Amino acid sequence: MAGLAQVSQALAYRCAQLVYPQGLGAASISGRQVVVRRGWLLPNDVFAAQGIRNQVDYLTVTMVPRNAKNLPEPLGRPWAVRKKVAATVSVLQRGAGVQIVFPSDGSEPAGVVGVAVSGGQAAVYAVTATDTPDGVAHALADQLAALGVLNITAENGYLSISDNLLLGRASGYGESVRTVRRQTQRYRLTVWTADTSVREVLGDTIDTALAEMSWLVLADGGQAQIVFAGVEDVDTMQTETLYRRDYFYDIQFDTEDVKWSADLNFIGGHFTQGIDGSWGTKIASIQPEIIENALGAVQRAAAVGGAADVYEGLYIDEFGTVKEK
Known part of the structure; x- marks a missing residue:
């Protein structure tokens, strides 16, 4: 879900990549140590041994107060x-029963396995990384038994019911989003240094690179529109041997409500609005923790290969400083 903090985080990550094109463990573009921070300077940044007066430069990302605008x-x-994340498990029809099949390449199993009896009962199971085909078959059998289905056999991932037809399905997951607010917020990128020549090197590099960008990739895979809004030198701290330059950018982004859910297997469900009941196919209930574990694995899988990979290996510590894992 995009938010004010997520935008400033992405901006700080992008600046760190520009200042350290070979990674934070290599030399910066100025040849000096540059600390990239989401947030304002700390007292130690100015007065400690590892501070601005000792050839350590800073680049901070902050929001400009009272410079936000809501948009339709x-x-x-x-x-x-x-x-969408497709299921990696599958269900094969074998005679009157179903065979649950996990990935043959050893990858993490994911998906929702469902079985339905011709009599109208159904069971679903959200597969987690620790499951086995036989375990899933037994879990489905237990659910059907709780619905009153008799003569169930579950063995080696194969599930069947004597004198009855069993149908199986496997579905994946989808990430649904809606925009609850659209806004523009002004952000400030500030170069802090005790060397005016370094201010030019850092400032020009950041300014040129961001001038080519129309869209800023966010860590959650979304994007925000970025527009240059001005620049100014602040030299009122020269008596403290401190030179500063501020770059301003207006960033437009959406605040989103995000929900993950499984694709439809069977039409049916429960309602408890004053009267317990069900509709459609009679579906057994599933333990909430199983669903939570399965969704966690799916969200991790969805992040692999996504836009967030552009910031892979970076994180922000408790002081707001960009670090490398």
């Missing part, structure tokens, strides 16, 4: 599917 969001705030 889509009418009705409709939901839309932004990302």
